[in-house]
Amino acid sequence: MGTQIAFYTLAAIIVVSSILAVTAKKMMRAATYLLFVLIATAGLYLLLEYEFLFAVQLTVYAGGILVLFIFAILLTSANSDRAEPGDRKKIVSGLVTALAGVVITTLVTVKHKFLYAPPVVTPENEITMEKIGHALMGTGRFQYVFAFEILSILLLTCAIGGILIARKR
């Protein structure tokens, strides 16, 4: 019962805040609604019992990316923060695309018979910090040291690229 209340609350927060985030006229409000979506998503991870993912979602998304967004909005908001005149054609085409996509995807999801048992977290399949560390740093099967290193190169490249693009000339 408790999980159900938590799930429905989080789902409502996610859907309502997502709609508000893409329709808000002021960019600062859109960023705030995005923050609500990201925190509710972290709640879903906690409900699925991925505690590490919950922590990463909160620190990287809600802590890092959102601060970056707010900086960018404040740096560029001089004359672009006002209400943008609605382009009716774009809004209609977006609505049609989104509604068609939701209907098709939901139909496929509901029609498809997923075979799964109720997920129970046992001591064997519980994802502990030790298992995550071994999987991130190991070179064997189901271990990810290569992807981890590639990711660190990507982040370094992005840091250098960001500085190069945004510096004053």
Place this chain on the structure above:
Amino acid sequence: MIPMEYYLTVSTLMFFIGVFGFISRKNLLAVLISIELILNSVEINFSIFNRYLYPDHMEGMFFSLFGIAISAAESAVAIAVIINIYRTTQNIDVRQINKMKN
């Protein structure tokens, strides 16, 4: 227990709300926020499939983890580009940005 389809419906709605925002918004930062919504819904999906269909593995969780890191890198570069565009043209409206040089 909450059926898996409920989680999938939430992430489907989030994905297509992001698609709607991507098509209809004019501000470059709003477009970027829509992209973040799309990426976030995909990451939820990875962990849902992992938890419900393959509870003994953790591939889905690592896909989500790497996805979060990649979207962080992507938004950092995109925001650098947007700030640079703002510096040269004084606005970030997608309709006004139609020249590569000025």
